[in-house]
Amino acid sequence: MKFNNPITVGDLAKKVNGKVIGNSATLITGLNEIHRVEKGDVTFCDNSKYIKAAINSAASVILINEACEAPKGKSLIVVQKPFQTFSDLSKELRGDYHSTASVDPSAKVGSTTRLFPGVVIGKGVTIGEHCIIHPNVTIYDGCTIGNNVIIHSGTVIGADAFYYQRTPNGYNKLHSSGTVRIDDNVEIGAGCTIDRGVTSETMIGAGTKIDNMVQIGHDTVIGRNCLFASQVGIAGVVTVEDDVILWGQVGVQKDLTIGKGAVVLGQSGLAKSLEGGITYFGSPVREAREKMKELALIKQLPDIIRELRG
Amino acid sequence: MKFNNPITVGDLAKKVNGKVIGNSATLITGLNEIHRVEKGDVTFCDNSKYIKAAINSAASVILINEACEAPKGKSLIVVQKPFQTFSDLSKELRGDYHSTASVDPSAKVGSTTRLFPGVVIGKGVTIGEHCIIHPNVTIYDGCTIGNNVIIHSGTVIGADAFYYQRTPNGYNKLHSSGTVRIDDNVEIGAGCTIDRGVTSETMIGAGTKIDNMVQIGHDTVIGRNCLFASQVGIAGVVTVEDDVILWGQVGVQKDLTIGKGAVVLGQSGLAKSLEGGITYFGSPVREAREKMKELALIKQLPDIIRELRG
Amino acid sequence: MKFNNPITVGDLAKKVNGKVIGNSATLITGLNEIHRVEKGDVTFCDNSKYIKAAINSAASVILINEACEAPKGKSLIVVQKPFQTFSDLSKELRGDYHSTASVDPSAKVGSTTRLFPGVVIGKGVTIGEHCIIHPNVTIYDGCTIGNNVIIHSGTVIGADAFYYQRTPNGYNKLHSSGTVRIDDNVEIGAGCTIDRGVTSETMIGAGTKIDNMVQIGHDTVIGRNCLFASQVGIAGVVTVEDDVILWGQVGVQKDLTIGKGAVVLGQSGLAKSLEGGITYFGSPVREAREKMKELALIKQLPDIIRELRG
Structure with a gap:
């Protein structure tokens, strides 16, 4: 991302309450995350593990939280929280969201919440304050969304449970009268589907972050501060406790x-x-360490069989 | 789901043509499926395997199809089809759907079919009676939908086949002029994609139920009363016979x-x-019993190798 | 696909500049791809491997690029590029797209590009010429689309990066100010999600074809003429070079x-x-040949163990 108006290291440091190490007159022409940084850019480093990568990168300026010697040709700006400072700059650059909103008259929506075009909100839905509901999101009747929730385009909240009774004449649908409740500070990616409870609630706990195309079934209860990467699928009536990460x-x-x-x-x-607190891998899943040993053993099998055959 | 107006066991029994065993005066304050049931709720049990779970649950009232002694503190309502009775109550509780419909003038849509906001229906589409097409569904030109079909939000019916010819200058698209035909009583979840045939039809047989985010490729023919769980992906030109279940x-x-x-x-x-009538597992797939044996053997390998090394 | 007005083999040959072998008077009533062809249909064959299948099919007429004897009861039309001729016929049969377009005033959209209903296009988006953006597609602020790009329904271009910092109080979002750039002749299926760069660009190279429900993460760079089948998921900051195929x-x-x-x-x-130029399989992935050997060995294990136990 390039700045419309380049800024000197000294001016940026003033703006973010930082301390310059190196040349305050260097002109910063953009900002970029470490993997994509170019000459003229400011990047950030908030973990001593990555200092070397930041210093060896093309960045001209590094937001950093430890005073150290500026490497040749680079300036440092020391701030308390480099990630936050960088993120705030990025947000400022992105600029304002649309003001065109298509508000459904039947919904109770917080006055500071933004609804984008194409959003469809059902009867009796409640949405709190400071939420962003991106284009073409659908929220079915009766769902409840907390504060500071972001939902990306195409996501569907509250479709019916996938729940049928097999009969001699085919499947018989169990009509869902439950809902979905999404707590504060949740972010949900694009193209996700979160089904309503059959008669109870599907719940997403506060602070949980969900990537694109994640499926969450009826009556499933997700804890706080979980992280689900793209294309995760969770069936119905599952309980996911706090701080769980699914890749x-x-x-x-x-x-x-x-x-x-x-x-x-x-x-x-x-x-x-x-069980909690453990890392898992495989289908079917095992403890990741056990699974890795199993995979290594399988690779060695031809040699082991040769050895055993003598 | 809680009732706006609680109802006594006796009154509910009258409403559903059931027979009370236990206290007719007990007040029912809501309904809930067995996994989420709370005190005051009515739940249902239609399988003798689950009677014990229902009786041990927090439910105050159980819709059941076998007369038995009411457990202490609980009432039973004996009905012929507990699942159906419970589902009808759930549907009634959920209430009416939106009346706001955005009908595309070029489509032939049954007069009893409901189209929700954001639905886009192409040229020459035909939709039968008693269908529900939820918000932001897209149906491309020329597709045919039967009667009693439910399609959930964000689903796309009739996008082009993924079909290209490799040439020295890149891929050359085969333009699709085929369509999609969806038969009676099919339900399709949210965020699904069902591609049109190249020049023939992609077909979904009557009574088949499809969960969220399922992909079905061009010219694929799905039989009757199949069940596909979330995130299933079926490529083009596949034939799925009747009564197949894909998890x-x-x-x-x-x-x-x-x-x-x-x-x-x-x-x-x-x-x-x-082959039909068999349960399968694995990638690549094997008969589930064979695959389970294989997985068990792999877990025992370290011991077997130790034994063989003597 | 059946023709509204059947046409004789002679007239079709004239139309496509082909040479008839067999009966010019045969009436063609439709066209169909080889897997679905019916009596009366024209199909195509552009690979000598498939001549036998075409000849044994129900097709009445075959578009073919090698003169050979017409099999009994069938006519051939010899053309230089049977695939292209067939595809052109299919495109003509499909007919024109909608003329109803909902153009967002803030976007720069090529005059020959068609935007379907329900499309939402953010601030500062640029779209080139001859693109087709199908219903209910969302393109977030600032993204750039080249020429001859097709995007199918429900796809979301430019949602935020899935990028958070873990803090003692939960996850802290890194605001994305980057964009997405899609080059010429790309086709993207229905229900895909392509996230914006954090501060740089997510890029899709010219000629790449993407099936339905494919996820592409932030800052990922895809080369030219790649082919990604349905439900592929690519995380952030990945580099995919030219001509890569992911099934x-x-x-x-x-x-x-x-x-x-x-x-x-x-x-x-x-x-x-x-490494490039190699075929891979498995999770975790290995060279396909190695993986196939591994799978074969695992199947033989019970026999091998029996043999070793003596």
Whole structure:
């Protein structure tokens, strides 16, 4: 991202209450995250593990939280929270959102919440303050959204439970009268689907962050500060405790519980409940360490069989 | 789901033509499915396997199809079809759908079918009676939808086939002039994509139920009364016979046939056609029993190798 | 697809500059791709591998690029490029797209580009000429689309990066100010999500074709003429070089590079960068040949163990 009006290191430091180490006159022409940084850009470093990468990058200026010697040709701006300072600059650059909103008359929507075009909100929906509901989101009747919630385009909140009774004449639908409740500070990516409870609530706990195309089934209860990467699928009536991380394309069968702080690596498949605080991998899932040993052993099998055959 | 106006067991029994066992004066304050039931709620039990769970639950009242002694503190209402009675109550509680409909003038839509806001329907589309097309659904030109079909938000029916010819200058698109035909009593979840045939029809047979985010490729023909869980992906020109069940995240390659009544467990991957009436698992898929043996053997390998090394 | 007005083989040959072998008077009543062809239809064959299938099919007429003897009861029309001729006929049959367009006043959109109903286009978006943006597509602020780009319904271009900092009080969002750039001749299926760069660009190279429900993360750079099948998920900051093919449900972790011309089979999972020009399979991925050997060995294990136990 390039600035419309480049700014000197000295002026930026003043703006963000930082201390300059190096040349205050250097002109900053843009900002970029470490993987994409170019000459003239400011980037940030908030972890001593990455200082070397930041210093060796093309960045001209680094927002950093530890005073150290400025490397040749680079300036540092020391601030308390480099990530936050960088994020605030990025937000400022992005500029304001649309003001065109299509508000459904039947919904109770906080006065500071922004609804984008194409958003459809059902009867009796409640949405709190400071939310951003992006274009073409659908929120079905009766769902409740807290404060500071962001929902990206195309996401569907509150579609019917996938719940049928098999009869000799085919499947018989159980009509859903439950709802969805999304607590404060949740962010939901684009193209997600979060089904309503059959008769109870599907819930997403405060602070949980959900990437694009994540499916969450009926009556599932997600704890606080969970992180779900793209294309995760969680069936109905699952309990996910706080601080759980599910990486991309993980699948979770119905009726399970995932314990607090569990981490599940990408493409894993869960058919059993998982204890908290442990990292898992595989389909079916095992403790990641066990699974890695298993994979290593399988690779060695041809040699082992040769050895055993003598 | 709580009732706006609580009702006594006796009054509910009259309403649903049921027989009370226990206290007719008990006040019912809501209804809930067995996994989420609370004190004051009515729940249902239509399978003798679950009677114990229902009786041990927090439910105050149980809709049941076998007369038995009412457990202490609970009332029973005996009805012929507890699932249906419960589902009807749930539907009644949910209330009416929106009346705001945005009908495209070029489409032939049954007079009893409801189209929600944001629905876009192409030229020459035909939709039967008693369908519900939820917000922000897109139906491309020429598709045909039967009667009693429900399509949830964000779903796209009839996008182009993914079909290209590789040339020295890149990929050359085969333009699709085929369509999609969806038969009676089908339900399609939110965020699904069902592509049109190249020049023929993609078909979904009567009574088939499809969960959220399911992909069905061009010219694929799905039988009657199939059940596809969330995030299933089926490529083009696949034939799925009647009564097939595919669990979450199953992937099916192009040109295959899945025989009548086959069941494929979650995250399985199909590169070959499957015989009907059998349960499968794995990627690549095997008969589930064989796959389970294989997984058990792999777990025992370290011990077996130790034993063989002597 | 059936013709409204059937046409004789002789008249079709004139129309497409082809030479008839067989009966010029045969009436053609429709066209269909080889897998779905019916009596009366014209189909095409552009690969000598498939001549036998075409001849044994129900087709009455075959567009073909090699003169050969017409099989009994069939006519051939010899043309230089049967695929292209067939595709042109299919496009003509499909007819014109809608003329109802909902153009957002703030966007710069090429005069020959068609925007369908329900499309929402953000501030400062640029779209080139001859694009087709299907219903209910969302393009966020600042994204750039080239010429001859097709985007199918429900797709979301430019939602925020999934990028957070973990703090003792939960996750802290890094605001994205980057964009998405899509080059000429790209086609993107229905229900895809392509996130904006954090501060740089997410890029899709010219000629790349993307199927339905594909996820592409922030700052990922895709080369030219790649082919991604349905439900592929690519995380952030990935580099995919030219001519890469990813089959259905493949998952790619962040920060990786996939070399030019690599092919990755369905449901594979990438946790490491891949060299170009090679075919891969498995989760975690291996060279496909190695993986196939591994799978064969696992199937033989019970026999091998029996043999070793003596």
